Amino acid sequence: MEPASACSVDSWPAPADYNASMYIRRCSRRKAGKEHVYWQVVESYRTPSGPRQRVVTYLGDMDQAGRVGVANAAAGKVGLLQQDLFGQDPTPEWVEVDASRVRVERPRDFGGYWLGLQALEKLGLVAFLKEGIESGREEVPWHLMAVVLVLTRLCHPSSELEVAERLYEQSALGDLLGVPGGKVNDDRLYRALDSLLPLKRKLEKHLKARLGELFEVEYDLLLYDMTSTYFEGEAKANGQAKRGYSRDHRPDCKQVCIALIVSRDGMPLGYEVFDGSRADVSTVKEIVTTVEKEYGKANRIWVMDRGMVSEANLGFLREGGRRYIVGTLKSQLRGFESQLVEKQDWQQIRDGVEVKLCKGEGGGEGDGKEVFILCRSTARATKEQAIHARFEQKIEAGLGKLVESCGQKKRNVAVVERRVGALLAANSRARGLFKVEVRQREKGGAEVVWQKREAWREWAELSEGCYLLRSNIVDWSSEALWEAYIQLTQAEGAFRVEKSDLRIRPIWHQKKDRVQAHILVCFLAYVVWKTIGALCKRAGLGDQPRQVLDEIARIKVVDVVLPTRSGVEIRKRCVTQPDAGQGLLLAQLGLTLPRRLA
Numbered sequence: 001m002e003p004a005s006a007c008s009v010d011s012w013p014a015p016a017d018y019n020a021s022m023y024i025r026r027c028s029r030r031k032a033g034k035e036h037v038y039w040q041v042v043e044s045y046r047t048p049s050g051p052r053q054r055v056v057t058y059l060g061d062m063d064q065a066g067r068v069g070v071a072n073a074a075a076g077k078v079g080l081l082q083q084d085l086f087g088q089d090p091t092p093e094w095v096e097v098d099a100s101r102v103r104v105e106r107p108r109d110f111g112g113y114w115l116g117l118q119a120l121e122k123l124g125l126v127a128f129l130k131e132g133i134e135s136g137r138e139e140v141p142w143h144l145m146a147v148v149l150v151l152t153r154l155c156h157p158s159s160e161l162e163v164a165e166r167l168y169e170q171s172a173l174g175d176l177l178g179v180p181g182g183k184v185n186d187d188r189l190y191r192a193l194d195s196l197l198p199l200k201r202k203l204e205k206h207l208k209a210r211l212g213e214l215f216e217v218e219y220d221l222l223l224y225d226m227t228s229t230y231f232e233g234e235a236k237a238n239g240q241a242k243r244g245y246s247r248d249h250r251p252d253c254k255q256v257c258i259a260l261i262v263s264r265d266g267m268p269l270g271y272e273v274f275d276g277s278r279a280d281v282s283t284v285k286e287i288v289t290t291v292e293k294e295y296g297k298a299n300r301i302w303v304m305d306r307g308m309v310s311e312a313n314l315g316f317l318r319e320g321g322r323r324y325i326v327g328t329l330k331s332q333l334r335g336f337e338s339q340l341v342e343k344q345d346w347q348q349i350r351d352g353v354e355v356k357l358c359k360g361e362g363g364g365e366g367d368g369k370e371v372f373i374l375c376r377s378t379a380r381a382t383k384e385q386a387i388h389a390r391f392e393q394k395i396e397a398g399l400g401k402l403v404e405s406c407g408q409k410k411r412n413v414a415v416v417e418r419r420v421g422a423l424l425a426a427n428s429r430a431r432g433l434f435k436v437e438v439r440q441r442e443k444g445g446a447e448v449v450w451q452k453r454e455a456w457r458e459w460a461e462l463s464e465g466c467y468l469l470r471s472n473i474v475d476w477s478s479e480a481l482w483e484a485y486i487q488l489t490q491a492e493g494a495f496r497v498e499k500s501d502l503r504i505r506p507i508w509h510q511k512k513d514r515v516q517a518h519i520l521v522c523f524l525a526y527v528v529w530k531t532i533g534a535l536c537k538r539a540g541l542g543d544q545p546r547q548v549l550d551e552i553a554r555i556k557v558v559d560v561v562l563p564t565r566s567g568v569e570i571r572k573r574c575v576t577q578p579d580a581g582q583g584l585l586l587a588q589l590g591l592t593l594p595r596r597l598a
Helices: 064-074 080-085 111-123 125-132 142-155 160-170 173-177 186-215 280-295 311-319 330-341 378-408 413-426 428-433 454-463 478-486 488-501 512-538 545-552 580-589
Strands: 022-031 034-047 050-060 103-109 221-230 255-262 268-275 301-304 323-327 347-350 353-358 371-377 434-440 446-452 466-471 556-563 569-575
Touching: 103 111, 103 160, 111 125, 111 142, 111 173, 111 186, 111 512, 111 545, 125 142, 125 186, 142 160, 142 173, 142 186, 142 512, 160 173, 160 186, 186 268, 186 280, 186 512, 221 280, 221 488, 255 280, 255 488, 255 512, 268 280, 268 512, 280 311, 301 478, 311 323, 323 478, 330 353, 330 371, 330 454, 330 466, 347 478, 353 478, 371 378, 371 478, 378 413, 378 428, 378 434, 378 446, 413 428, 413 434, 413 446, 428 434, 428 454, 446 454, 466 478, 478 488, 488 512, 512 545, 545 580
Parallel strands: 221 301, 301 323
Antiparallel strands: 022 034, 034 050, 103 556, 221 255, 255 268, 323 466, 347 353, 353 371, 371 466, 434 446, 556 569
């Protein structure tokens, strides 16, 4: 085998009537028993010691069109070579193909990965990762492995092992990124996770700036919410993995809590990972302080759900001159019962939604620095009525069985009391309607006596569909305050995408840093998701990228094999042509598919 620097030269000197001192040189090298050909642009110049040559640039390998252009240039057709190399159609070289043996091989997923890569390029993430991740003696650049992790999370969320063993070879990522399938293994992907994690803060700042430039995103209104995601396994090496309130209904598993901050359009600003046992209300001060440390104390409005609210947190926000719009606990509605009964001053702001502005009365601190907004939703009322009715029926049926059981057999009072408690706890939304007493009978055994509290029912019927907002923005209308608060659905939507489309759960990693890196990859995939959604919205295609991604993902890349009369097989790696619907989507997005990859 020749050394890497050696090449066999088969060059065409500049023609006599061509005044420039540039020419094309053909070089070859042998690797693994196979000859590889590439091309150089070489400059020839004179020195006192004689003529010298230097390589101006490498052209890489050239296809048939390029070779025809080289031959024409060697024949003295001035200027034709450069046209042929860079975009002009040269005179074709025709060969005879055995049409009966033409075949297609190795169909691979292309469209979704290609679209995701377009979004990454628009965000400047590929260049950012290349510059930000330190390079060493690695055979494959770590930033390309990080891109693989993000794109597979976007298109086919799977474990690193499955990506290495199956998904990478089934995709066109090798062609798009120039990394052969044999170079991608789970160890490289794990190490890419490790190299990506230290860039978290810089990534968040870069994305905030870039999203602002691309889509004119404003971060004057910050939506803050929390969720949890659970582990498979004990995660003993991760101190953050703990049991707590599970939004995934998996109290049997350890979990971590994730706090997400997004703009009013759902564009992510950043996130934090907390212990799985961390209460939402205890995170507010830390999150607000972190954001202000990174981006300064701008005139922001913080929007939070009722799980974040406490008098201590609101006091902290007011002391720093911060503005907020928050939900309140259902119990605070009691202080506004008289205003709920009154039919005056309600303002309908959309179909089925009414609001009423209250100046710090009943249940609030009423110092004129806060306002309360009563909200009433017809759809929400219908839903809560159905919930109350269903739980009422379950409790009533359960109590009936207990009464019957106690009548048939002597039961222990303590045991029956525990069963009553479990029944009410399992149907807590209607437990206040029932007054239940377990008594000892004179002849022994337990007796269950119960009745319904009509006062509870009356309050439930009055308050169904109602909720209360609280804010220190006293110069906004009730409609504007409600509109700002309802944007919290953007944060909730982000969690749905993370859990369903990007499959952030369950977490299989056990070590803390790997878990953090996994969540960062999911965060970056969500940013790409939102970028595609914003591009779709700008193009008039709505702002939900799932349908567009699914449609473009049907585009494949295939190897077309053309057997010739001479016995040589010509291989062309081609992208399948989009159908009418796909073509329309691409045209709307202003994107052009490549015709072939090699």
